[in-house]
Amino acid sequence: MKKILIVDDEPRTRQGIRKTLEAWSSGDHQIETASSGAEALAWLERNEANLLVTDIRMPEMGGLDLVEKLNGMAKPPVVIVVSGHPEFDYAQRALQLGVVEYLLKPLDKNKLLRAVEQALKREGDLHRIGRMEKLVDxxxxxxxxxxxxxxxxxxxxxxxxxxxxxxxxxxxxxxxxxxxxxxxxxxxxxxxxxxxxxxxxxxxxxxxxxxxxxxxxxxxxxxxxxxxxxxxxxxxxxxxxxxxxxxxxxxxxxxxxxxxxx
The missing domain is CATH 1.10.10.60 (Homeodomain-like)
Incomplete structure (x- = not known):
C-alpha cells in the first residue's frame, strides 16, 4: 500500500484534498495529513511516503523548504506542490528541487488526480531504476x-x-x-x-x-x-x-x- 502525505496549514484545503484522494483511492492507498512543514518532517523521519502533496506558503517552514530537507533522504517521496500564487520564483525553485507538478489553487479535482496518478507512476519508475542500480555492477x-x-x-x-x-x-x-x-x-x-x-x-x-x-x-x-x-x-x-x-x-x-x- 503506497502512502501519500498531504501538508497544508489550511484545514479546509487539507481535508478537501484528503477526501478527494480517499474517494479516488478506494482504500488502495494510505492517506496521511500534516498541518505544517515541521509536523510533516517529524512524520517523515519515522515513516516513508511515496508521494508528498504540499502547500508552498506555510508558517515557519514552507513547502519548498520541506522538500529541500527531504532531498537528503535515502528514499525521498516524489512531490506535488500546491500554491495560491502563480509566482515564477516559486515555480523555478520547485523545478530545481525536482518537484513533478505545480498546481494552483483553487484546485481542480481532475487535475489533482491526474497529477497524483502521474506522480505515483514516476515514483514507481524511480524505484525500479533504483533497484536496477543496486543490482547492476x-x-x-x-x-x-x-x-x-x-x-x-x-x-x-x-x-x-x-x-x-x-x-x-x-x-x-x-x-x-x-x-x-x-x-x-x-x-x-x-x-x-x-x-x-x-x-x-x-x-x-x-x-x-x-x-x-x-x-x-x-x-x-x-x-x-x-x-x-x-x-x-x-x-x-x-x-x-x-x-x-x-x-x-x-x-x-x-x-x-x-x-x-x-
Whole structure:
C-alpha cells in the first residue's frame, strides 16, 4: 500500500484534498495529513511516503523548504506542490528541487488526480531504476558494453564462466580449456576487460548472488553454494567487501512485496 502525505496549514484545503484522494483511492492507498512543514518532517523521519502533496506558503517552514530537507533522504517521496500564487520564483525553485507538478489553487479535482496518478507512476519508475542500480555492477556493465570488441578467447571465457559460477574455477583451468599459456591469457583478459581474471570472477559471482537475493527466498548458505563459495562465512565477507553491506542487508534493501518474490 503506497502512502501519500498531504501538508497544508489550511484545514479546509487539507481535508478537501484528503477526501478527494480517499474517494479516488478506494482504500488502495494510505492517506496521511500534516498541518505544517515541521509536523510533516517529524512524520517523515519515522515513516516513508511515496508521494508528498504540499502547500508552498506555510508558517515557519514552507513547502519548498520541506522538500529541500527531504532531498537528503535515502528514499525521498516524489512531490506535488500546491500554491495560491502563480509566482515564477516559486515555480523555478520547485523545478530545481525536482518537484513533478505545480498546481494552483483553487484546485481542480481532475487535475489533482491526474497529477497524483502521474506522480505515483514516476515514483514507481524511480524505484525500479533504483533497484536496477543496486543490482547492476558498473564495472561488469562497462566490460559487457565492450564485449563485441573482445577477442574470441575472451568471449569464450565469459561464456565458460557464466556456465560454471557454481563450480571452483581457476584461471589455469580456463587457460587450459582455451589451450593458451596462463600468463599470456592473464594479460589478454586484463587488457580487454579492464579487470583481472580474479576480480571479474568475483564480481560476476556477486552479481549472480544479487540476482538470487532479489528474486528468491533461498537461504544465504544455499546462494553461497550456487555462486561457487564453499562456506557462507567467506561468501558474506566477499559480498560485503564489494557491496559494503551483508547479503541479508542487501536483500532487505531491495525487497519487493511478497507477491513479486519467486
Amino acid at each position: 558498473s564495472k561488469l556493465l562497462e566490460a559487457g558494453e565492450q564485449e563485441n570488441r573482445f577477442s574470441p578467447p575472451v568471449r569464450e571465457t565469459l561464456k565458460y564462466l557464466d556456465e560454471r559460477l557454481h563450480e571452483p574455477v581457476s584461471m589455469r583451468d580456463v587457460a587450459d580449456h582455451l589451450h593458451l599459456n596462463a600468463s599470456y591469457f592473464s594479460v589478454l583478459f586484463k587488457e580487454q576487460t579492464g579487470l583481472t581474471f580474479s576480480e571479474y570472477l568475483t564480481r560476476r559471482r556477486v552479481q549472480r548472488a544479487k540476482e538470487l537475493l532479489m528474486n528468491t527466498r533461498l537461504p544465504i548458505s544455499e546462494i553461497a553454494e550456487r555462486v561457487g563459495y564453499q562456506t557462507a562465512k567467506y561468501f558474506v565477507k566477499v559480498f560485503r567487501s564489494l557491496e559494503s553491506v551483508s547479503p541479508g542487508q542487501y536483500r532487505q534493501s531491495v525487497a519487493e512485496t511478497e507477491e513479486t518474490i519467486q
